[in-house]
Amino acid sequence: MRRIISILLQNEAGALARVAGMFSARGYNIESLSVAATHDAAVSRLTLVTFGDDAVIEQIVKQSRKLIDVLEIAELTRRDHIEIELLILKLNVHSESLADFVGVLRRHPRAQIIDICGDVRTIEFTGSGAQVDAFLADLLKVGEMVELARSGTAAVERGTMALAENDLVIPPRSVAVARNVAPTG
Numbered sequence: 001m002r003r004i005i006s007i008l009l010q011n012e013a014g015a016l017a018r019v020a021g022m023f024s025a026r027g028y029n030i031e032s033l034s035v036a037a038t039h040d041a042a043v044s045r046l047t048l049v050t051f052g053d054d055a056v057i058e059q060i061v062k063q064s065r066k067l068i069d070v071l072e073i074a075e076l077t078r079r080d081h082i083e084i085e086l087l088i089l090k091l092n093v094h095s096e097s098l099a100d101f102v103g104v105l106r107r108h109p110r111a112q113i114i115d116i117c118g119d120v121r122t123i124e125f126t127g128s129g130a131q132v133d134a135f136l137a138d139l140l141k142v143g144e145m146v147e148l149a150r151s152g153t154a155a156v157e158r159g160t161m162a163l164a165e166n167d168l169v170i171p172p173r174s175v176a177v178a179r180n181v182a183p184t185g
Contacts, residue, residue, distance in 0.1 A: 002031075002129075003050055003057050004083060004155045007064060008071040008163055011037050011044040015069035019046065022063055028052070032085070032129075034152035043071065045163070049129070049153050072163050076155050083155040087125045087132045090146035091139055094119055100142040108135045120146055129153055 009015045016035055023030055032049040052060070057075055064073050076083075093101045101121070105111050108125065115122035121143075125135050132150065139145075157163070 001051065001053065002077070003052060004076045004081065004153060005048050005050065005057070005060065005064075005073065006076050006155060006163055007046040007048075007073045008038070009044055009046060009067075009069045010071065011042050012069060015044070016046065018067050018069055019064065022067060023050075023060070026059075026063065028056070028060060032150070032152035034154050047153055047155050074157070074163055076157060080158040081155050082158055083128050083153050084126050085129055085132050085153050086151035087135070088114075088122065088149045089125070089136070089139065090120050090122050090148075091143040092119050092146050093121055093143040097142045101139075104135075104138045104142055107138065111135060 007019065009019065020030065020033075028050055030048050030050055033046070034048075035044055035046040037043070038045050050057075050060070061073055061075060064070050091101075105113070105123075108127075108131075110127050110131070111123055111125045113121050114124045123139070125132060127135065136148075
């Protein structure tokens with residue numbers, strides 16, 4: 001089953017590599033990964049999509065919590081959440097397919113043309129992973145793909161809940177103190 005996991009981690013060199021390394025060491029595949037700094041420059045939000053049953057996802061969450069850089073982690077798939085992915089696609093559309101191309105754009109109102117160069121149209125589309133896949137399937141019926149870039153999924157829980165206890169302020173304390181672990185050295 002497709003799962004979305006969201007992680008708040010310290011925005012430090014190597015933090016992403018440690019998370020990805022944990023997945024690799026245990027043989028888990030990451031289908032999509034999106035990471036960027038939050039409103040607090042010291043904290044990044046990482047959203048990843050993976051596949052697994054409940055036991056696998058529970059193990060991923062438990063193992064991720066052990067990583068020193070991880071501040072908080074949540075599996076969002078079964079929670080009421082919003083997910084968005086960005087697609088940018090260059091499509092070669094011959095003149096005889098132009099009407100079909102316009103029909104695809106009308107069926108997918110989140111799509112917009114951002115560049116035209118000869119027969120090549122560059123299109124931007126945002127939506128859930130399933131919506132992006134459906135849009136792509138429709139487009140490939142009316143033109144030939146030249147190039148494609150997908151951002152990966154970004155997701156948040158709906159409503160007032162936030163991944164961090166107070167997502168507006170991450171306390172300026174070390175992870176060791178946050179986890180009630182006595183510092184060494």
